Amino acid sequence: MRSISDIAEALRANAEAVCRHYLSEGRKVGNYWTVGNVLNERGASLHVRLQGPLSGPNARGKWTDEATGEYGDLLDLIRHQSGHEDIRAAADEARTFLSLPQTVSARSSSSVCATNTDAGDEWRPSSVMSARKIFRASRPIRGTLAETYLASRSIHASSESALRFHPALYYRENGVHGQCPALIGKISDKDGTFTGINRIWLRRDGKGLAAIENPKKCLGHLRGNGVYFGRSKELLIAGEGMETILSLKTVRPDVAMVAALTANHLAAINLPAGLKHLVIARDNDVAGLNAAGQLTERALMEGIQCNTIVSRCDDFNTDLTTYGPCYLKERLSSILVSQDG
Structure with missing residues (x-):
């Protein structure tokens, strides 16, 4: 029982167990499981059929969200609720839920969907849609x-x-x-x-x-993108982790900043057209050094004035928690004054 159709039928046969696990904020009402939406929020606009045949238009496991007009089966629900990119990744997860053997292709698919930040440029358009749903929820x-x-x-x-x-x-x-x-x-x-x-x-x-x-x-x-905190074509501070950049933003909330999330992606970040000044806030390690070097070279080629500030500890959040906001603000402000000069 390894094909996607077999997995879908097994889910339908265990419809209530699927709902209790993935839609734990909902409840059983008659022959339906009701919940707020596919993201497992409280409410009653989404209805999952718990009784009926295993196939056909009235099959168990079919669901409809009256608020959004979305509909599908339990495999679709798992994909939406967990933020998976495609149906193969959802099937991989369903195999785990049903305690079925994994397939080689399913493992490969899940590695694309469950990417860590070092593999964040593995993407498909559907993954952006899933991300948008999570953000809106x-x-x-x-x-x-x-x-x-x-x-x-x-x-x-x-x-x-x-x-x-x-x-x-x-x-x-x-x-x-x-x-x-x-x-x-x-x-x-x-x-x-x-x-x-x-x-x-x-x-x-x-x-x-x-x-x-x-x-x-x-x-x-x-790839090429990041988490932006403010926008400016005059001055931008770019760094790696979100906590690192937010540490700098804490002491200088007036400056636009972006977190590229990894050293590799910091080196590859796309700079806004017309940007005049760039400060690279790099972590104190070899990866940070290499990323800053590559980004500096690109910035200078684009005619952007560029400076680099290096954390005293492993990153700027450790600097903030170890030495305090006054120390970090003074260090960053000195770089910004130098940049203005």
Whole structure:
């Protein structure tokens, strides 16, 4: 039982168990499971049929969201609810849920979908759509566990519109899956077009990263793009991790910044047309050194004035938590004064 059609039929045969696992915020009402939407939010606009034949128009497992007009079967639901890119990845996950053997092709497919930030340029248009759905289903971070997480790292970013919070975002790691709260960062291109999200899964108290193998992953199109905090053609600070850039943003909220999310993607980030000044905020390691060198070369070729600031510790968030905001602000401001000069 390894084909996608076999997997879909097995899911239909276990429709209620699928709903209880993937749509845990819903409830059984007669012959239907009701929930807010495919992202497992509370509500009652989405209905999943629990009784009926295993095939045909009235088959069990068929669902409709009256609010959005979306519809599909349980395999579609797993794909949407968990943010997978295509049906093959959803089938791979369904095999795990049903305790069926994995196939080689399914493993390959899942490796594309469950990319970490170092492989964030593996993408398809459907992954951008999934990322947009997750971002829309999230809310501003003020008063949430995302704000708690950032505050635990001495970061103040409650008003940043590029940041969102999802209370129960699906994750899957080596056959283990579940839901955790998550900090969401909106990835966009140099012109502001949405291209994906950065997902950071959190502990349930918000005071650290979730205890999963890869708590940080991207979904969508990352290469050349990043998480932007403000826009300016005069001056832009570019760095790697979201926490690194938010540490600098905490002490200089007036400056536009972008997090490329990895060293490789920092080297490849597309610079806005007409940009005059670029400050590269690099991590204190070999990867950061190489990325800064490549980006500096490209910036100078485009006629952009370019300076580099290096973290004293491994990254600027460690600098912030170790030496305090006054130290970090003074270091960054001295670079900006030098840039103006």
